[in-house]
Amino acid sequence: MATLVKDERISSDNWQSLEGGAQRWLSVGEDGFVADFPQHADLIAPLALLKVRGKELFARAGRSGAVLEPHEDPAALAAMLERLSLIAIRFPKFGDGRGYSIARLLRERYGYRGELRAIGDVLRDQLLFMKRSGFDSFSLREDQDPDEALAAFGELSEQYQASNTQPQPLFRRRPHEVRAA
DSSP states (O other), X not given: OOEEEETTEEEOOOEEEOSTTXXXXXXXXXXXXXXXXXXXXXXXXXXXXXXXXXXXXHTSSSOEEEEEXXXXXXXXXXXXXXXXXXXXXXXXXXXXXXXXXXHHIIIIISOOOSEEEEEESOOGGGHHHHHHHTOOEEEEOXXXXXXXXXXXXXXXXXXXXXXSSOOSOHHHHSOOOOOOO
């Protein structure tokens, strides 16, 4: 089972994914009815399911979340961001950087303040950079050591570039030195 790192700590995961059986939630069964969502569960739904049954999902007592694939446009979630407690962005392979851009867009352009989770091929060496892009939780791949992963957040004491976690670049944060003439 994957380990969840949230706010730089190992955490338990109360969210249930609707991804595996997404067809179950989209198609009409033999009895002519579409399955009901669990009322009190915290559910993460793929974008396609949110588009079709979002009103029902948001009307429940439990919290609602979304999964974005790297090819999906975060603008599709813009109208429902206030109702989403979690957005999970999938990294299908560690070299696919589209998730970083999606995270920055959600935080900076759309002002999303809820939990932003990296899922899929999430490796220890990427965590600090994912955090700087706006992620605050990470579902580690099963072969990743959670204690080693936590150490990744403290490896660099200072970063030069501006980021979601530090909006000012280093040269703006340091007091200007006065040159003696």
